[in-house]
């Protein structure tokens with residue numbers, strides 16, 4: 001299994017550049033939940049985010065229909081799911097990762113505090129890329145200089161002019 | 167440059183971060199030093215963008231009482247040097263202390279603080295905080311167990327200085343951090359006099375570091391400022407002592423800072439609530455001066471320490487001097503702690519006792535021609551002060567002695583001038599102190 005304590009910046013950049021559609025498992029219809037902040041942020045960065053949550057299935061969250069399970073997302077309207085972002089407890093991750101493999105996602109991303117090495121090994125064996133215990137909003141913000149706006153330590157040292165992302 | 171060949175994140179060195187952290191080239195103009203963004207406010211893209219910013223659901227600037235790009239560059243730089251998750255800069259060191267405690271305390275609650283602190287902090291904690299019904303319990307820090315003994319159930323933090331102003335006292339951070347951890351409360355360390363170049367309290371278990379950047383970080387005596395750095399390691403949800411971080415915040419539609427921002431919670435709270443409502447924002451101009459100062463921090467601290475050691479040795483051998491309290495002298499009771507916590511040097515602020523008591527102390531201070539008689543430390547210029555008649559004046563005799571500021575005590579902040587000149591000036595001033603006025 002690959003190193004899940006450190007992810008090189010370039011590796012995360014590649015993932016965030018390659019992904020277009022993200023299924024968010026554990027997305028909340030309550031706008032003030034952490035998952036809703038992440039969904040709204042990723043949408044503002046032009047990702048398509050499809051919410052998955054059995055308790056909110058059929059409802060619309062931020063303009064997108066919510067589905068009960070990854071396997072319920074209709075191919076015709078959603079197209080290919082590139083990445084599955086998981087807002088669930090570590091011990092609930094196994095079956096979600098199996099579904100992510102089944103629907104042909106190429107990245108499984110587990111949020112801060114979520115880590116399941118067994119599920120990760122399975123996904124990697126099936127050819128998926130796995131990121132654990134990180135938040136795509138924070139990593140996107142960090143790599144694009146936005147986290148620094150809040151006085152956070154981005155760990156980035158560079159003498160290159162950052163491209164403005166328009 | 168953040169990865170080595172094996173792809174493991176590689177941390178650039180301290181000197182590199184002192185120059186570069188927080189300040190990549192300006193993305194719009196390519197300006198290489200950090201621009202001074204002298205603006206009070208920032209335009210919104212549209213109403214939706216404004217709403218996201220006000221809800222804290224996206225990153226961005228609203229108003230410079232909360233955040234400002236030049237100030238943020240300083241925050242990231244200080245956070246990087248201390249090894250923290252992030253930082254919040256404030257208008258002064260005292261403001262950083264206020265904003266830090268504001269996140270932790272409620273009326274009727276208390277905290278433990280070292281008795282050996284900068285006199286202004288003793289007054290802020292003991293008198294002004296009492297008006298908020300926050301109660302400081304002062305403890306002799308030389309035996310860390312004193313903190314364990316003084317703990318009460320409503321204690322919310324322990325506060326110490328790594329290298330205490332004025333007396334050259336070095337605190338056993340690791341031992342006190344253990345006591346704080348067992349009590350489920352954060353250890354706050356004022357690292358002003360040591361700076362992260364000499365000591366990094368987070369590496370020894372501190373949870374929060376505060377600074378008066380007015381001092382060595384800025385380093386040139388030209389800009390007030392403060393900062394608090396959060397390690398990001400404290401589990402705010404381990405007990406119910408910290409509702410400002412764990413309970414719904416009514417001013418943000420019931421958002422819970424710790425749940426939403428995780429290890430970024432304290433820094434978000436100190437900006438979105440602390441700076442927003444208390445108001446002590448740092449000016450962008452002062453942030454710029456401080457950023458520029460920090461670029462030479464490693465070089466300056468080396469020379470500050472070398473000069474201070476030479477002056478301390480000179481004073482120790484001087485017939486008009488009773489004692490010298492500099493932890494860099496092998497004879498000093500804090501020498502072992504200094505070797506452990508600040509192996510690069512024991513800083514440049516220390517005290518000595520002049521023979522002849524209060525009057526002789528005043529005479530030395532008033533007779534200096536090169537050393538400046540003023541109430542500050544951490545300048546390129548050498549500074550001298552008689553604490554009993556100035557910074558520690560508000561305290562009782564007993565408090566003054568406990569804080570290392572008795573009647574005969576003279577405090578020095580050794581600068582970067584030719585060390586022979588500093589020594590010659592002190593020598594002539596000590597000579598004059600022997601003569602009756």
Ligand SMILES: Cc1ncc(COP(=O)(O)O)c(C=O)c1O
Nearest residue numbers: 258259260284331358378380391
């Ligand atoms: C150790 C220490 N902490 C805090 C402060 C307060 O900082 P400021 O004067 O920037 O408010 C000072 C100032 O002398 C200090 O020496």
